[in-house]
Amino acid sequence: MNEQESKFSRRDFFKGAVASGVAATTVGLMAACSPQAKGKGNDTPLSSTGDIAWDVETDVLVVGFGAAGASAAIEAKRGGAEVTIVETTEAGGGSTVLCGGFIYLGGTPLQEQLGVKDSVEETLKYMTAAAGPYANQEALKIYCENGPDTYQFCIDCGIKFGENLDLNHGVSGRAGIGLAYSGNELQAPYRDIAVPAPRGHSTGDACGKGIFEPMKKTVEAEGIQVVYGANAERLIRDETGRVIGAEVTCDGKQQYFRAAKAVILAGGGFTMNRDMIDANNRFTTPFGGPIGNPNELGTCIKMGQEVGADLFGMSQICYTCFIYGTDTSTAKAILVDKTGRRIISETSYGSWVGEALMANGPEAYLVFDSALKGSFDGSGDSPEFEAGAIAGATEFEAGTITELAEQLGIDPLSLENTVALYNTFAEQGEDGQFGKEPEYLAPIATPPFYARPYGSESAFYTSEGGLKTDVESHVISVSGDVIPGLYAAGRCSSLIYGHYMGSGTSIADCITFGRIAGQNAAAETA
Template sequence: MKERDMVHPTDRELSRRSFLKGTVLAGAGVGAMGALAACAPSGAKDDLASTGVAADSVTWDKETDIVVVGFGGAGSAAAIEARKAGAEVVILEASSVGGGSTALNGGLIYLGGTPLQKEHGIEDSAENFLNYMMQMAGPSANVDALKLIAEQSEDIYNWCLEQGIDFSGEVLEAHLPDGEEGICLGYTGNELSREAQKVATPAPRGHVAQPEATGMGFFRPLKAAVEGSGAEVLYEAVATSLITDENGRVIGVCADYDGGSKNVKANKAVILAGGGFTSNEEKVRDHLPYKANPGWPVTNPNEDGSCIQMAQKIGADLKGMSETQIGFSVYTINDRACEGILVDENGLRFTAEDEYGAFIGKRIVQRGEHAYLIVGNNLKSIMDEAEQTPVAEGATIQELAAAISVDADSLAHTVATYNDMAEGGIDFQFGKEPKHVVALNEAPFYAYDASAENTYYMTQGGLRVDLDLHVIDSEGAVIPGLYAAGLCSNLIFGQYFGSGSSMLWCFFSGRAAGTNAAAE
């Protein structure tokens, strides 16, 4: 991600929306008990929501086949496919422009076995991609879902091209920390790790949306495609609750727009696509099981989990709410920075320094508040160029340890062990790539802050969905008339495969939700 693109929600923005929602939800409760006019404030309990009403007892302000909540990547994909299948679509979008985190992102989508890879002579296939994802996901892998995603990877790539997304450029045969202008493909995950190479031939899979290599490369063409499809988009329209009939079927959405609360009828289905809950800091922290809290949210102000909450109110189940991606990437600083070593507050190494940032970040918060990247003088100029400022310097490792309050014997032992391994060029401890296993023996030595507060995070947990993207209730049954897509839903995330996996999930889930909802 690019620092300039990051948006941190302000208290003002959040409280304004919370206030709006609080009043609107209350009104929905009253409507549920009598004829549901508009979701006007009334002081009734939020959790009654708009459940169990007869469709003909509701005053509908608008009617369509499918209501999509959220106009980001997943919502766009859902709307485009639903329109293609002949359904009428209304999108409710809280902001005045749409795009959500999709428009702000680093422009990466993670795909394997695509024509673009072939064009550039890169050996990859759906099977190789699947093997990699399975290895990364470990024992908790959802095999059926990952298989389907790997099989559809080529389709998703072609679909992106159909929407006008441009992946032209050169291949970077190295770690690609962010989307980069003119680079169409790079390594954005753990493909080069020893663990991954046991099962899959490494291939660059981070496809970069051009021309500016940011999320606008996705959203600009998607927005045009949605508008061209005939879907209606209502901006500054905040969905506040779901309306269900006597049988528990979702029949519409209560939303706040045009200065009031409105009931929008969905004759086929509602698709929730409002993103995760990263900007709801309290909720994120409630779910995290680690010793230390992660640092800063990578999000947009409307990513407050409202879609998740709406569905929860009518009984939806959740999946993997603690599966927040926590990142700290050394190769983002500079590939050669990986020649240093990461140590915790006890002076112990805990990871391969060239590993994917989403794995390193999680290990940092698992181990405690403080961690450091230790480098020798040979890397100082590289760190300077990357505008990194050391927190401490020492003429010896022991002196450096004292400066960062780490046990001197422990750090000296860690460095000595590492230097022994460097002689043979093999990291027996964590499997760092041989080219990065370089002895730390040039004084002075420097410590850079790699503490928990320097990690970033974004949520991955959300509404439990099945392979058809139906939302599932706490009894394991499908909630009729309700689908979810993108980061408010979760079927695969437990482990993260590489930067670009979120957009892969958004397009996979959005397309399927749109097609399936249209077929209702």
């Protein structure tokens, strides 16, 4: 580090012309420094070209085998590229195979077949309003316009949606469902902004398996190489900064995968990495457990950050909590916080309920009367994360609302006042505060009265943000440029969110932008 070591003047150093002339001859030397830097806890990315003895060479390297990775791989292969997927587990599937089985699409043949009037335009109207003003409008448009084609892609993969229409509020896993309201379409103000339509295309009780297994079969049928037990750990760049491969640990052995065209990151979110959740969580309220697969550790996000990628929407952690289960009548209860006020329309989609709990928590209660008591016990056969807290919670019981309030530590005047107002709304058939659907309005009048704790700790979380990408699924650097040779899709990226709009929007986003990543990666020159 002393002055005598200086061999080049600053002028040489910063002159591009000289620099590139020199670079070609020093490839090996540059690369040699990286492991040293790594040993010192430094994230200098590898810079290398032909000097690595590659273990595997392919055109397009896809990291992660869930919905996004599968969709990307299939399109890249169909685009003429040789494709290799590296997947850390022995079977793939990630959160995709665990999911509720909804894919959110509008203007599809299934909707037409089941007599649902819908269109790309109405879908876009709903999604735009529901996601909120800060979502990427261009990405939302592409998602919606591609909807019918995304549907066809699913059908071509062999995904089978149920052929029944459910006009109630949709929860995942209800046997036989084909098409359901899986978002907030029926709530104020959305029902006035877009014509409500069921857009949650469901694999019924097949859930995530009904999505992932057909995709996996398609990947195999296309002749795409899948390397299981292969954990990608680091991106490799050449001296121009282009991503040219990845360092992958295969059964404990460090291997080098060369991607002549591009690397596509599709390793899913960071739900299971509590440090990352805490670093990005906006709220100071406690919350429940994570919803995700054990490998949702954010490794692809970090790999991107280490090569200078920017992040987007990391704070958009989705907190979910449903007031209805398989039996939706539980939504006739009212949800009140510690001040005794109602905090939301109780039929709202879970991400809105979760948000309301986070903003008004930690304590909240579902309050109802004897007429509803039975319903709560019946909703336990929904997936745990949706109705577990309803079914399993302790119950408070009292002969009057005043006594109930005292048990809950809520000001009795306030709770009485809230119940009285709600009962008036029920009598007039119109919820003047939150516009809950009239069929869920029923007076809370017949003692005994009940309450179940339903505070912010009932809200389960999933990450949504990730690497900043553009609508071509390129990864964008901190300085705002495309990182050459690098794509990302699915939950390790972040494009359309915004508020989480409803069940099925994540998988549909994974497929839409995974496919775009695959198509663009295949079109790169090797």
